[in-house]
Amino acid sequence: MRAWTLTSSGLTLSPSHPLPVSLPASTSVPFSATSSISTAPGTTATQPTPTLTGNNLLIHITHASLNPVDLHILRLFPSWLPFRRNPTPGFDFCGRVVGVGPGVSSAGDGEFQVGDVVAGALGVGDVFWGKGSLAEYLVVDGGLVGKVPNSWKTTGREGEEVKGEEAVGPFGIAGQTAVLMTQAAGVPDQEWKGKRVLVNGASGGVGSILVQILKGRGAEVWGTTGSQEGEDLVKKCGGVVINYKTHAPVTEYLAQLFGTEEGAEEGKLDYIFDCAGSQPLYTHSPSYLKPKGKFISIVGGASQGVVPYVRNKLRPVWLGGTPREFELLLLLPGSKTVREVGRLIEEGVITRGWVDGGRVWEMEELVEAYRRLASGRAKGKVVVRVSKEEEEEEEE
Ligand SMILES: NC(=O)c1ccc[n+]([C@@H]2O[C@H](COP(=O)([O-])OP(=O)(O)OC[C@H]3O[C@@H](n4cnc5c(N)ncnc54)[C@H](OP(=O)(O)O)[C@@H]3O)[C@@H](O)[C@H]2O)c1
Structure with a gap:
C-alpha cells in the first residue's frame, strides 16, 4: 500500500523518496517527510493482510484530514525515538470497512460490517506509537469509528450523498472537539434555544462545525474571523460575523455589542x-x-495548556484572576464523541463538512496540504484523498 512516513523531524523539507509527483522545494514547512510505497495488503507476500483481533476493523482509507495537532507532534517528537521508526502522520480518516475482527458482531446497532463507510480519528496512543491515517489501509479499534450516514438531512440537501471529503472533518478531531465543547457547556440539547454564544476562530476546522451545532440547537451564534472567505463561511454555517480586523481591538467591540449597564x-x-x-x-x-457564563477553550498554546490553566483556572480573583468560569479541554477521540457526530448529521444539525477552498489535495500533494494548514488560515478542513474507491478506479 501507499503511505506517508516521516523519517526526520525539524524544519527542513527533505523528500528523499518522493511520491510520483514532484514536490515544490521550500524550507518553510515545519517538518520533513518522505514517502514509502508498497502494494496493497493481500496482493503481495511482502505486505500480508493483517490478522484482525478483538474489536478491530481493517479500513480502506479514502480521505484523511489534517489537524494542527499533527504539526505539534511533528515538532515535539524527535525522529530518533526507538518506538517511532518511520511513523505515519494523521489522525482523521474516512473509508470503507474491508475486514472485521472476531469481536465485532455484524448484527445490532452500532456494529460494523464489511462494506460500511466509516470515519473517525485515531487514538492518541495509536499516533504516539506511529500509526497514522495517511495510509491506504488502517487497522482501527471499532470504538474509535462511527458509521457515516448515507445522506444529508439538511434542508435543501436531503438525499444528497455524504461524501468522504465532507465526512472526514466532522467525524475527525475537529468535529469531535466541537461536540466535546458543547458537552462541556452542560446544556441539554433542547435548552440551547435563545442562548447567546460567541465562537472565537469560527472559520477554522473546529469553529465551522461548532457554529453549525450551536445554531442547529437553536442558539444565537456570533463567530469571529478576520477574512472575507472566513466571513462567507461563518454566514453559511449560520453565525453572525464579527471581523476581528475590522473591529480591532475586538474585546472593546464585544463590550459595546454585548455590554450592558451595571446590573x-x-x-x-x-x-x-x-x-x-x-x-x-x-x-x-x-x-x-454573564457572571454565570462560561469560557471554554481548546487552545493550550506553547506551554501545552499549563500557563492558561494556572492563570485562568487556578488563580483566584483576589490575586488578579478573572471572575468568570474557565475550562480548558483536551479531546481524547472515542465512541461517545464520534457517534454523536453521526447522530448530529442524522438530525440535520451538522449540515455539511467544509473543505478548505473546496479543494481536496491528492496524496502526492501532502506537503503542500500541510503547508496550507500551517498557515493558520484554512477555512474549514484541509482534506487529502488517500486512495480512490474501488468503483472509481474501475471507472477509470
Ligand atoms: N484541545 C483540543 O483537544 C483541541 C482539539 C482540536 C483543536 N485544538 C486547537 O484548536 C485550535 C483550532 O483548531 P482548528 O483545527 O480549528 O485550526 P485551523 O482549522 O487551522 O484554524 C484556522 C482558522 O483559524 C482562524 N483564526 C486564526 N487566528 C484567529 C484569531 N485570532 N481570531 C479568530 N480566528 C482566527 C483563521 O481565520 P482567519 O484567517 O479569518 O483569521 C482560520 O480560518 C488550534 O490551536 C488547535 O491546536 C485543540
Missing part, C-alpha cells in the same frame, strides 16, 4: 467558545460574558 446582564453572552486561543478575550470577558 443588567441580559445582553451579555452565555458562553464563549475559544478555538483561536486569545488571553485578552478571557481577561476582558466580564464586560461581555
